Amino acid sequence: MSKALVVIDVQKGMWSNPAYPPYDGDGVVDRIAGLISKARAAGVPVMYVQHHGLGEHPFQPGLPGFPFHDRIAPQAGDDVTVKHHSSAFHGTNFDAKLKHAGIDHLVITGMQSEYCVDSAIRGAAERGYKVTLVRDAHSTGDTKVAKARTIIDIQNDTIAGDFATVTPAAEIVFG
Numbered sequence: 001m002s003k004a005l006v007v008i009d010v011q012k013g014m015w016s017n018p019a020y021p022p023y024d025g026d027g028v029v030d031r032i033a034g035l036i037s038k039a040r041a042a043g044v045p046v047m048y049v050q051h052h053g054l055g056e057h058p059f060q061p062g063l064p065g066f067p068f069h070d071r072i073a074p075q076a077g078d079d080v081t082v083k084h085h086s087s088a089f090h091g092t093n094f095d096a097k098l099k100h101a102g103i104d105h106l107v108i109t110g111m112q113s114e115y116c117v118d119s120a121i122r123g124a125a126e127r128g129y130k131v132t133l134v135r136d137a138h139s140t141g142d143t144k145v146a147k148a149r150t151i152i153d154i155q156n157d158t159i160a161g162d163f164a165t166v167t168p169a170a171e172i173v174f175g
Contacts, residue, residue, distance in 0.1 A: 110138055121164050135156050
């Protein structure tokens with residue numbers, strides 16, 4: 001199997017609303033940065049997905065929320081797929097790029113657990129990819145009905161088995 005590390009929507013705008021910070025955001029970014037280093041050392045591609053919001057959305061090119069978090073920003077040669085919907089696969093050429101590269105196993109990290117991360121996992125599973133969700137390398141913010149930590153735990157539990165293997169960052173092996 002040929003793996004790729006997928007980094008979804010870890011954009012500066014996730015930290016711009018003090019009322020809605022990502023749970024353990026700095027820790028999640030640190031773990032993603034560590035995974036990027038491990039992937040690069042093993043020659044495993046790092047594939048970035050970047051949300052381009054429509055209308056008044058803060059994730060628009062030219063706005064401060066659009067760029068990736070400085071700690072995990074793409075390097076020259078890294079692939080970036082820009083999307084307008086929750087799923088990395090909806091209306092993009094992400095699937096074609098993965099197939100062209102011979103990738104059949106996605107190791108998924110990113111923001112937001114119950115939205116774009118979830119949509120990417122389900123979209124990948126629908127297309128026959130093996131998926132690993134990195135248990136402690138995705139996050140979200142609190143909502144009116146649930147705390148972020150609970151949402152993350154539910155996401156890890158719901159995805160495990162039918163859609164993905166769920167593994168902590170420290171146990172991810174590339175190569």
